[in-house]
Amino acid sequence: MTRRSWYLARDVCDDFTACVAEIRARTGMPKHDIVAALLRAAVSQAESVVEQFKHLPPPD
Numbered sequence: 001m002t003r004r005s006w007y008l009a010r011d012v013c014d015d016f017t018a019c020v021a022e023i024r025a026r027t028g029m030p031k032h033d034i035v036a037a038l039l040r041a042a043v044s045q046a047e048s049v050v051e052q053f054k055h056l057p058p059p060d
Contacts (some may be wrong), residue, residue, distance in 0.1 A: 001032065
């Protein structure tokens with residue numbers, strides 16, 4: 001196992017935390033397994049995220 005750190009908007013972090021808690025309450029699975037599954041699901045959607053950003057101007 002490893003640990004990483006990212007900066008996120010508070011509302012995004014709050015939503016993610018709530019999502020993990022809901023899945024944990026419904027399944028009883030450990031949080032690290034839930035986070036891993038959610039990140040794998042996000043990775044599988046990477047191309048759609050690229051498409052969303054293609055229409056935005058680059059940051060300053």
